[in-house]
Every structure is written in C-alpha cells, then in structure tokens.
Amino acid sequence: MLVxxxxxxxxxxxxxxxxxDSYTVSDIVQALSKGLEVxxxxxxxxxxxLLDVLLASRAMVEVVDECLARQLQQTMDNIVPENESLGMNPKGKTLVIGSIQGDVHDLGKHIVATLCRFNDMKVVNLGKDVPVDTFVDAAIREKADFIGVSSLMTVCLPPIREIKPSLVKRGYGxxxxxxxxxxxxxxxxESLKIDYKAYDAFDGLDYFTL
Ligand code: B12
Structure with a gap:
C-alpha cells in the first residue's frame, strides 16, 4: 500500500x-512486486x-537501497570478519546486467543487481535501453560468466534473440x-535463444551461484 x-x-x-519482525528479504521483494502489480x-x-507510477517506483528503489541493502550487509558482516572475502561465492562470478534496448523498466533489474552484489558477485550494471552490442562488448571486456537481460515490454523481446548468437559468433558461447x-x-x-529464464530475482541468484 505504502509503495x-x-x-x-x-x-x-x-x-x-x-x-x-523477522520477515525475510524474499518476503519483502515479493510484497514489493505485488505492490507495483496493482x-x-x-x-x-x-x-x-506517470506521476503515480514514478512515485511508487521511487518508493520501491528507496526500500531496496535503504533497507534491503543494509539488511544484506549486516547479514554478511555477521558471517565474515571485516576485510575478508565474503566467501559466499568463491568463484567470484561476474554478471553483466541491463534492460534490453527500448525498455526503460529497471526496478526488477535493480533488485537482481543488489542481491547479486551482496552474494559476492561482481555486477556490471549497464542500465536500461541497452543495445545488444553493448551487452556483448561489456560481457567480453569484463570476462563475464553471465549476461542478465531484463524485459517487461513484449515489443522489446526481439533483440534478446540476438545476444547469444552474437556471443557464439565472437567465440564466447x-x-x-x-x-x-x-x-x-x-x-x-528456445524462442529467445537464452540459457535460462529466471522466474524472479531469487531464482536468478540461485542459477548464478550454483
Ligand atoms: C513501474 C512501471 C513503469 C515505470 C518504470 C520505472 C522504472 N524505473 O522501472 C515507467 C513509468 C517508466 C513505465 C513506463 C512504461 N510502461 Co510500465 N510498468 C510499470 C509497472 C507498473 C511495474 C513494473 C515493475 O517495476 N514491477 C516490479 C518489479 C520488481 O518486478 P519485475 O520487473 O517483474 O522484476 C522481478 C522479476 O521479474 C525479476 N527480474 C526482472 N528482470 C530480471 C532480469 C534478470 C536477469 C533476472 C534474473 C530477474 C529479473 O526480478 C524482479 C524481482 O523478483 C508495470 C506493471 C507490472 N506490475 O508489471 C508496467 C508495465 C511493465 N508497463 C507497461 C507499459 C505499456 C509502459 C509504457 C509503454 C506506458 C506508456 N504509455 O508510455 C511505458 C514504456 C516505457 C519503455 N519504453 O520501456 C506495460 C507493458 C506491457 C507489455 N507486456 O508490453 C506494463 C506490464 C503495464 C500494463 N499495462 O500491462 N512503466
């Protein structure tokens, strides 16, 4: 309601x-998504x-940044002493993430990036309205393990189909x-030519940190 x-x-x-009151980060993220659903x-x-939607979006970003990030940081601080690697993901995997070209929705992607950062991944956030070549160039440059691509707009799906073939063509399949x-x-x-379709941010995190 508040969001x-x-x-x-x-x-x-x-x-x-x-x-x-011991609600989990997962409970909060699900509630946030439901909040925007209405x-x-x-x-x-x-x-x-526009104003209503943007004010709700701002509230959501603040909840993610000010509460969830702090909560995750506290959890990590309790697990590992200061200045030590968090060790949650010793392979230190790298994610290049963005919203696909034409799509300016980025709240979900922001949640994914925040969760992954606090799970010891390196996250390169390319922002929104990101062309295919920018994803591919960044992934190669950063020696990424994953490209995370977000789309809430049906009309923006076609460019997603070009990402994997472009990686393969350049020898980074x-x-x-x-x-x-x-x-x-x-x-x-199959139709998007991607390796995995994440149901939500936590499903994505599970796949990245397997
Ligand atoms: C907020 C919002 C906006 C905001 C976006 C602000 C921002 N900074 O993101 C603004 C006002 C800019 C906006 C604009 C528009 N919007 Co809008 N918007 C929404 C709304 C209400 C909420 C989206 C949202 O943030 N949900 C909350 C987040 C947390 O959920 P999520 O994105 O699904 O993310 C979760 C998972 O999916 C997952 N996830 C998401 N991405 C990724 C990526 C990876 C790698 C992984 C692992 C996981 C993952 O993780 C998240 C947490 O679990 C939706 C309706 C809805 N409820 O979906 C419409 C909606 C997406 N918008 C829509 C439309 C039509 C528009 C406009 C065209 C409206 C217009 N008249 O201009 C423009 C288009 C702009 C553009 N070119 O992109 C339609 C799209 C319809 C369609 N199927 O194509 C929707 C569905 C509303 C509707 N009428 O049905 N919008």
Missing part, C-alpha cells in the same frame, strides 16, 4: 519494522498516470544468457 501510494519514507520505515492499469498505452521480467516470462528459452 503503491508513493509514500517513500513511510515505506522505508515500515520495511525496517518488518525486517526487525499499478498495471495506470501504466497502459491508453491510460498512463560459454557466457550464459539469463532473461528475466514479465515479458521474458511469457516467452520460451
């Missing part, structure tokens, strides 16, 4: 309370209530391409 209504400060305070009818081509976001959910791994 839906764009009440950012109250949303942060309430999340802190929930975390203190904005669906304020974000159509015919009816676009070992880099796994993982898709996420509502539009990706509605498509298949």
């Amino acid at each position: 839906e209504h764009g009440q950012n400060r109250q949303a942060v305070a309430f999340t802190e309370k929930l975390l203190n 904005l669906r009818n304020k974000c159509t081509v015919e009816n676009f209530q 070992q880099i796994k391409v993982v898709g996420g976001g509502a539009a990706v959910q509605q498509s298949s791994i």
Whole structure:
C-alpha cells in the first residue's frame, strides 16, 4: 500500500519494522512486486498516470537501497570478519546486467543487481535501453560468466534473440544468457535463444551461484 501510494519514507520505515519482525528479504521483494502489480492499469498505452507510477517506483528503489541493502550487509558482516572475502561465492562470478534496448523498466533489474552484489558477485550494471552490442562488448571486456537481460515490454523481446548468437559468433558461447521480467516470462528459452529464464530475482541468484 505504502509503495503503491508513493509514500517513500513511510515505506522505508515500515520495511525496517518488518525486517526487525523477522520477515525475510524474499518476503519483502515479493510484497514489493505485488505492490507495483496493482499499478498495471495506470501504466497502459491508453491510460498512463506517470506521476503515480514514478512515485511508487521511487518508493520501491528507496526500500531496496535503504533497507534491503543494509539488511544484506549486516547479514554478511555477521558471517565474515571485516576485510575478508565474503566467501559466499568463491568463484567470484561476474554478471553483466541491463534492460534490453527500448525498455526503460529497471526496478526488477535493480533488485537482481543488489542481491547479486551482496552474494559476492561482481555486477556490471549497464542500465536500461541497452543495445545488444553493448551487452556483448561489456560481457567480453569484463570476462563475464553471465549476461542478465531484463524485459517487461513484449515489443522489446526481439533483440534478446540476438545476444547469444552474437556471443557464439565472437567465440564466447560459454557466457550464459539469463532473461528475466514479465515479458521474458511469457516467452520460451528456445524462442529467445537464452540459457535460462529466471522466474524472479531469487531464482536468478540461485542459477548464478550454483
Ligand atoms: C513501474 C512501471 C513503469 C515505470 C518504470 C520505472 C522504472 N524505473 O522501472 C515507467 C513509468 C517508466 C513505465 C513506463 C512504461 N510502461 Co510500465 N510498468 C510499470 C509497472 C507498473 C511495474 C513494473 C515493475 O517495476 N514491477 C516490479 C518489479 C520488481 O518486478 P519485475 O520487473 O517483474 O522484476 C522481478 C522479476 O521479474 C525479476 N527480474 C526482472 N528482470 C530480471 C532480469 C534478470 C536477469 C533476472 C534474473 C530477474 C529479473 O526480478 C524482479 C524481482 O523478483 C508495470 C506493471 C507490472 N506490475 O508489471 C508496467 C508495465 C511493465 N508497463 C507497461 C507499459 C505499456 C509502459 C509504457 C509503454 C506506458 C506508456 N504509455 O508510455 C511505458 C514504456 C516505457 C519503455 N519504453 O520501456 C506495460 C507493458 C506491457 C507489455 N507486456 O508490453 C506494463 C506490464 C503495464 C500494463 N499495462 O500491462 N512503466
């Protein structure tokens, strides 16, 4: 409700309370996604209530940045002494992540990037509206293990199909391409030519840290 209504400060305070009451980060992320789900009818081509949606988006980002990041950091601090590797993912895998060309939705991707950073992965966040070549160039440059590509817009799916073939053509077919976001959910791994379709941020994290 608080996120839906764009009440950012109250949303942060309430999340802190929930975390203190032993709700998990996963509970909070699911609730956040549900919170934005109700904005669906304020974000159509015919009816676009930009201010409402943007205020809700801001509240969500603040909850992720101010609460979840702090909570994850505290958990890590309790596990490992200061200045030591977090050791959760000793292989130190690298993820290059972005929202595909034409798509400016980036809240889900932001959650994935935050979760992965706090699980000892190196995350290179390319932002939103990212062309295929930018994904591929960055993944090769960073010696990435994974490309994470997000799409909530059905019309933006076609460029996703070009990522894996482009990697293969350049001799980097070992880099796994993982898709996420509502539009990706509605498509298949085969038609998108990706290695894995993540149901949500935690499913993606499990795949990255296997
Ligand atoms: C917020 C929002 C916006 C904001 C985005 C702000 C931002 N910085 O992201 C703004 C206002 C900019 C916006 C604009 C538009 N939007 Co909009 N928007 C939404 C809304 C309400 C919520 C999306 C969201 O953030 N959900 C919460 C996050 C946490 O969920 P998530 O992205 O699914 O992510 C989770 C998982 O999917 C996963 N995940 C996501 N990505 C990835 C990637 C990887 C690698 C992994 C592992 C996992 C993963 O992890 C997350 C946590 O579990 C949705 C409706 C809805 N409820 O989906 C419409 C929606 C996506 N928008 C829609 C539309 C139509 C538009 C506009 C065209 C509206 C317009 N008239 O201009 C524009 C298009 C802009 C563009 N070119 O991209 C449609 C898309 C329809 C379609 N199927 O194509 C939707 C579905 C609404 C609807 N009417 O049905 N929008």
